[in-house]
Amino acid sequence: MVPRDASATRRKLLEAARDEFAEHGISGGRIDRIAERAGVNKERVYGHFGSKEELFKAVLIRVKNEQAVSLPTPGEDIGGWVGRVYDSHMDDPTMIRLMMWESLHYGGDPAPYEEPEADHYADKIIAVARTLGIEPDDRAARIVMSLLGVAAWPIAMPQTARMLTGRDPYTDRESTREHVVRMANAIAQDIRRQQE
Template sequence: MARDTAVTRQKLLAAARQEFAALGVAGARVDRIAELAGVNKERVYGHFGSKEGLFASTVSAAMDELTEQVGKPGDDIAAWVGSVYDFHRERPELLRLLLWEALSCGGSELPGEERRADGYALKVDALAGRLGVEPGPGAAVVLLSLIGLAAWPNAVPQLARLIIGSRLDAEDSAEVIRSAVVDLASGLVKGIRSTGAPE
């Protein structure tokens, strides 16, 4: 019985990721999610309480997948940034979910915010240790900037296409962007190691 419950929950999360990434919280429909998952609509409410609860759980599961696949910054920070880029290129749903979350939640506190903030704090600490700087606000800004470098081209692929697309085909463009992202991250890391993190 517990296994069936876990399987149903996973099916719902997979279907919800697809629906929410495409349509956001307001546009997503619980009946479509249930149909995609092959379960009764009431299962959504039984597992997650509401559509908003399902959305929060979907984002959380996608973030956990990123953490599991990419981990914390290691010795080669630029390679880690490349891995973040690759993750988002191969699985653009997480960035779409985060953009929908930003639109629907604005500046208000997110469900599970403390848990997510704790996860980022671990990454800030790991990055600071690798850079040889204090794990304070400066290191946090560096982490945010490195994630931005890796994520932004995949969050707004239309900009990448408009800016670079006329010069290269899509596959070559992705490789050029990835290479530039890793090189920029490497230069940023070298600069911080020689001068320290921003205050």
């Protein structure tokens, strides 16, 4: 029923596509290169996924699921958590790049595969809310969003960072990290203070 391990081919294609799309986006990504990277014939892309667009979606779904587990979990120390998130993006910007391509491709509209129920971040929201002593509601969700943004922004927009600070955010990694942690702590501090 499953001759010649098709699922392995599928996985190799997904990984190759993940790298290719992270680098070049959906318009710039080349099916030929993906097939070559995967060591598989080009036709297999269409056999498994149907089209370039569908392959792109499949990559995003897979990567988002992976990210749900690979992203550090927040503890008592909000700044420390945001620092770890910063580190993980810095070590491997694949995720951040894919999400930027996704955003640019689908614009403000929901991506066709998005299910609102699939909240990969629910545990993060709960953990942050507990640490901050607030309810895990919309407000907490938005705070998590902004904390993730504070960590990702200098990596997502290195040109802006460079123009503002005059330094390269990659060679200047340590001090950027310290700054990011401080911003996160400032936000956490402010929420805590409002609780009183």
